[in-house]
Each structure stands twice: as structure tokens, then as C-alpha cells.
Amino acid sequence: NAGVTQTPKFRVLKTGQSMTLLCAQDMNHEYMYWYRQDPGMGLRLIHYSVGEGTTAKGEVPDGYNVSRLKKQNFLLGLESAAPSQTSVYFCASSSRWTSGRIETQYFGPGTRLLVL
Amino acid sequence: GQNIDQPTEMTATEGAIVQINCTYQTSGFNGLFWYQQHAGEAPTFLSYNVLDGLEEKGRFSSFLSRSKGYSYLLLKELQMKDSASYLCAVRDQDGGATNKLIFGTGTLLAVQP
Numbered sequence: 602n603a604g605v606t607q608t609p610k611f612r613v614l615k616t617g618q619s620m621t622l623l624c625a626q627d628m629n630h631e632y633m634y635w636y637r638q639d640p641g642m643g644l645r646l647i648h649y650s651v652g653e654g655t656t657a658k659g660e661v662p663d664g665y666n667v668s669r670l671k672k673q674n675f676l677l678g679l680e681s682a683a684p685s686q687t688s689v690y691f692c693a694s695s696s697r698w699t700s701g702r703i704e705t706q707y708f709g710p711g712t713r714l715l716v717l
Numbered sequence: 718g719q720n721i722d723q724p725t726e727m728t729a730t731e732g733a734i735v736q737i738n739c740t741y742q743t744s745g746f747n748g749l750f751w752y753q754q755h756a757g758e759a760p761t762f763l764s765y766n767v768l769d770g771l772e773e774k775g776r777f778s779s780f781l782s783r784s785k786g787y788s789y790l791l792l793k794e795l796q797m798k799d800s801a802s803y804l805c806a807v808r809d810q811d812g813g814a815t816n817k818l819i820f821g822t823g824t825l826l827a828v829q830p
Contacts, residue, residue, distance in 0.1 A: 605759075632815065634817070643823055644804065645820075646817060649815065695816045698812070700747075703765045708759035710758070711758075
């Protein structure tokens with residue numbers, strides 16, 4: 602059971618380049634999330650998905666797109682990278698929550714992205 | 718608006734007790750989480766409160782007062798490995814359908830010998 606995995610672990614991009622970050626989970630979770638973490642800002646939600654084929658915007662969605670074609674995978678795309686997108690990106694997944702249950706989010710190891 | 722406040726940094730001594738506070742103002746409330754995050758690693762789940770009172774889990778305890786919008790994480794018998802960031806997160810009204818969490822900025826705890 603690998604849990605939540607992310608690729609790549611580290612990437613350097615030039616301004617204007619594009620890239621896709623891949624998140625995979627093997628826990629059969631319905632929900633998946635992409636966050637960015639910056640010093641002094643905490644974890645901020647970029648996009649999330651409550652099921653295969655569905656996505657929704659989070660707190661800071663501009664400049665990012667996502668897709669969830671398979672239940673176990675959640676992709677985050679940067680179409681034209683900007684220095685402001687330099688950050689650590691975390692993917693997370695969870696089961697559907699019902700009252701009386703905890704249903705914590707499980708996080709991947711993160712991707713460090715540097716945009717020059 | 719949504720707001721979660723935690724102290725930015727704290728320092729404590731090995732073997733001592735430390736309390737990390739969290740206050741929140743959110744649209745509704747469906748539970749509060751504490752996560753631990755070591756430098757360069759992913760956040761990992763520590764504790765959960767949804768009803769008022771204290772939840773104890775070994776050296777870690779977490780308290781919640783919903784009427785005051787307040788929680789704290791208590792760490793006893795501090796060890797050097799407890800040096801990490803501690804993140805407070807709330808599942809608000811919207812989180813009931815999406816399990817979304819709103820995170821505070823985290824408290825960086827340094828444990829000194």
C-alpha cells in the first residue's frame with residue numbers, strides 16, 4: 602500500500618513553460634485535492650475533485666488546470682509557468698465524509714517546483 | 718470570512734509540556750484537525766475533535782471549545798523529534814459535502830535540549 606504518491610519530486614521550469622504534476626492514490630478514495638504551500642501562507646487549496654470526471658476550483662485556482670479521468674489519479678497542469686508559481690505542491694486524498702466519522706486527508710510527499 | 722489563527726513559532730525544552738493554540742472563524746463547523754509536518758515532509762494526521770472537550774492520544778491531547786472557536790494541542794514529555802510544524806485545520810459547512818479543510822498557517826515548534 603503506497604498511499605498517495607506524487608511525481609516528479611522536484612522540477613525546475615523556465616517562465617512560460619508548461620508541465621503536469623501527477624498524483625496517484627491506491628486507497629480507493631473518492632475525493633482528491635491539490636494544495637500549494639508557501640512560507641507564511643500555510644496550505645492553500647488549488648483545485649479538488651469529489652469523483653472521477655468531476656473537478657472544482659479551490660481558493661487559488663488561477664494559472665492551474667486539473668483533470669481526473671481515473672479515480673486513482675489527479676493531474677495538475679501549469680499551462681504557462683510564472684515565478685509566482687514557485688512553491689511546494691501537495692496532493693491529498695480522502696474518503697467521502699459522513700457525520701460521526703473522522704475521514705482525515707492523506708497527503709503525498711510533495712513536489713518542489715522552481716520557476717525561473 | 719474564513720480565518721484560522723495560530724502562533725507562528727514556539728520554543729520549548731525537551732521533557733517539558735507545550736500548548737499550541739488555534740482560534741477559528743468559519744462558516745459552520747464539522748470538525749477540527751491537527752496535523753504534524755516535519756521539514757521537507759508531508760503533513761500527517763495527529764488528532765481530531767468535533768465535540769467539546771479533550772481527546773487524549775498518548776503524549777498528545779487536543780481540546781475543543783466550539784462556543785469560543787478555540788482549540789489547543791498539548792504535547793507532553795517533549796522529545797527532540799517533536800520539532801516540527803503543527804497545522805490546525807477546520808472542516809467547515811462546505812466541507813460537509815466535499816471534506817475540504819481550511820488550514821491555518823501552522824506553528825513551527827523548536828524543541829531544545
